[in-house]
Amino acid sequence: MSPSRKNLIALLTDFGPRGQHYVASMKGTILSINLDCRILDISHNLTSYSIIEGAYLLSTTYQYFPRGTIFVVVVDPGVGSTREIVALKTKSEFYFVGPDNGVFTPILEGEELEKCIRVENVKYFKEPISNTFHGRDIMAPVGAHLSKGVSLAKFGPAVAPKDLTTHSLTLEIKSETKEITCCVQFVDSFGNITTNVALDSSYSFGDFTHIRGTNILLKEGSSVEMIKDNQEYSAPIVSHFAEASKGTLVALRGSNNFLEFSLNQGNAAEYLGLTVGDVFNIQLSE
Numbered sequence: 001m002s003p004s005r006k007n008l009i010a011l012l013t014d015f016g017p018r019g020q021h022y023v024a025s026m027k028g029t030i031l032s033i034n035l036d037c038r039i040l041d042i043s044h045n046l047t048s049y050s051i052i053e054g055a056y057l058l059s060t061t062y063q064y065f066p067r068g069t070i071f072v073v074v075v076d077p078g079v080g081s082t083r084e085i086v087a088l089k090t091k092s093e094f095y096f097v098g099p100d101n102g103v104f105t106p107i108l109e110g111e112e113l114e115k116c117i118r119v120e121n122v123k124y125f126k127e128p129i130s131n132t133f134h135g136r137d138i139m140a141p142v143g144a145h146l147s148k149g150v151s152l153a154k155f156g157p158a159v160a161p162k163d164l165t166t167h168s169l170t171l172e173i174k175s176e177t178k179e180i181t182c183c184v185q186f187v188d189s190f191g192n193i194t195t196n197v198a199l200d201s202s203y204s205f206g207d208f209t210h211i212r213g214t215n216i217l218l219k220e221g222s223s224v225e226m227i228k229d230n231q232e233y234s235a236p237i238v239s240h241f242a243e244a245s246k247g248t249l250v251a252l253r254g255s256n257n258f259l260e261f262s263l264n265q266g267n268a269a270e271y272l273g274l275t276v277g278d279v280f281n282i283q284l285s286e
Helices: 017-033 051-059 105-110 134-147 268-272
Strands: 008-013 038-043 070-074 085-090 095-099 113-118 172-174 179-187 193-198 208-210 217-219 223-228 231-236 249-253 258-263 279-284
Touching (some): 008 051, 017 134, 038 051, 051 105, 085 134
Parallel strands (some): 070 095
Antiparallel strands (some): 223 231
């Protein structure tokens, strides 16, 4: 791949609105190494320390970028500890740099890796290295050097993908009884709840869809019962928000092909008292 194909770096962090100076220092570090690099922000407003959110946002955005994009991910509650930093290249020609803490789980599960490196070579770091800001002093410089065409092998030894840290979200589907135990993996600014129940993207957005890997059919017009803390909530299955009246709890396919729950023109997460990582039960109607 020519260096020009690797000239875009996308940043994803949990620095928040009061951490913009952290973002700026990472960008400055990158540009001091490669002034011709383009830098794009995916988000810096993840819930602090939320590896689940980081993994979700990365997995649902990276495929829309041009091949050769370098993703630098700093959701790093273990910064300064013995956790390692890794750099990955997929066979589909995307690059990822970040902590080995599970944030790359969807990449490891959904992509075939061409190279997997443990980042150790201080030649490519910004010194002195802060114990609390590896995003600026290690990950950003490595991303910048990658954008200049430095080979992944220069950054450290190879590591087997199976040895990387992964995280698993609770998901149990009983096809016979149509009972599901699932997890909240993201809540957006509207309060829409994204579960980890994946839907078959081969079906149309309209009348019905399957839960991926099962024979369970979700039909528009039928309903879903949510059970949380022994309380039940009924939600009709719809194809879009305006299909229900204002204030109605609905279930629908989200734009990233996961089952979502929304409160039309309201906040479903607040209404249900759910946040990222929470586990709840679903009963589908017959």
